[in-house]
Amino acid sequence: MIMLKLVKGQNKKRIGRLHTKSGVINTPFFLPIATKGAVKNLNPEELREVGAEIVLGNTYHLWLRPGHGLVKKAGGLHKFMNWSGPILTDSGGYQVFSLAGRRDNRSKVILSEKGAEFRDPSDGKKYFMTPEKSVEIQLALGSDIIMVLDECPPYPCSGEYAKKSLEMTTRWAERCFRYFHREVAKNKNKYKNGRPLLFCIVQGSIYKDLRLESAKQLMNLDFSALGGPASGWDGYAIGGVAVGEPREKMKKILEWVLPLLPEGKPRYLMGLGRPEEIVHAVNSGIDMFDCVIPTRNARHGSVFVWKTGKKNIKTKNFYRNINITNHKFKKDFSPLDRNCDCYTCRNYTRAYLRHLFPSANRWPAALRQFTI
């Protein structure tokens, strides 16, 4: 079973094809985020037009609403959201981070070896997420790429805590692996035309020894004893790199971890990022990324435009950020970006796009396209 076929490599940069049960994706690729089973503002046709080949759904959010049982009844997430391409589901590990440490008790997360106790922020109802539960939900959703449940420690984070955390993430990963392959084996018939892929997540905060330790632990599990193929994980993710740490640390982490990972398996940098971060990561040998920046920032009126007047990502500061809601664009009848040939830039002016904000509940096509 070939998951990632490398087509071309230049320096550390990789170009390839990732095979999933719902189709092949060209790497490197970006995953637009569809947390609750929809990429905000875009329907599947528009998503494809924009070049998306895969989307990312979230286990935690879909568990709470509408529930994985309901999605399964609907025929799986693909059918439910009318997206036939591949779907990657995040495990809920990020929510361990993003919902933890909040002051209100209502949404507090309580962590233990067994799992994470969550509360639905909207009504306070308790939920207990475990590695097994996360995989169970992702399988029910019909995900193509399943992520292990991890703990994403915050930044700053002491070495002591990061070490304990990464060790638990390894044990959780082990449990995910065992549960996943048991379920896949139990349902051979269902997966005869291809099973979902299972990715582990390297943690270890900003510490070199811990990052290396995390990668080694995950790679050196006794996979056969855990009931899966000896080849182990279908892909490797690097997590905990977009939680407020200095930019340079992210580069270091890639430098440390990537050489350890097997060549023929996809590498996924979770939660990134800004344009220059993506460029750097691709050049370092990363195959996949996801981030809320394109969808969220655009929804908030923030746009990236080419800075130098040329599309040249090799220039140091190749883009700049503008806020389309700024008063200075009121009578600016030029396109959002002169050097862009996308639908929005071809057809609409800055003044017009500005005018459409913030009546967002009636956003017409011009804005919907622009906000990916």
Added chain:
RNA sequence: GGGUGGAUGACAGAGCGGUCAAUUGUACCAGACUGUAAAUCUGGCGCCUUCGGGCUACGGGGGUUCGAAUCCCUCUCCACCCA
């Protein structure tokens, strides 16, 4: 013609003797956003300022009071009711 209730910052709308340059929402201005509790959040939003404060303001005018957006008189306009 008679009666009643109103007029507050761009708009809506609180306040009903001092702690009011005036709650709040919207609009407006600026910023933030990295595996989405985010169509969210933060800050600003009368004028001037050496950032201590100063000035002008709650329909117009006049009064009462140490003190008025708040009480009284009057004018203007608006709404509703009766003829």
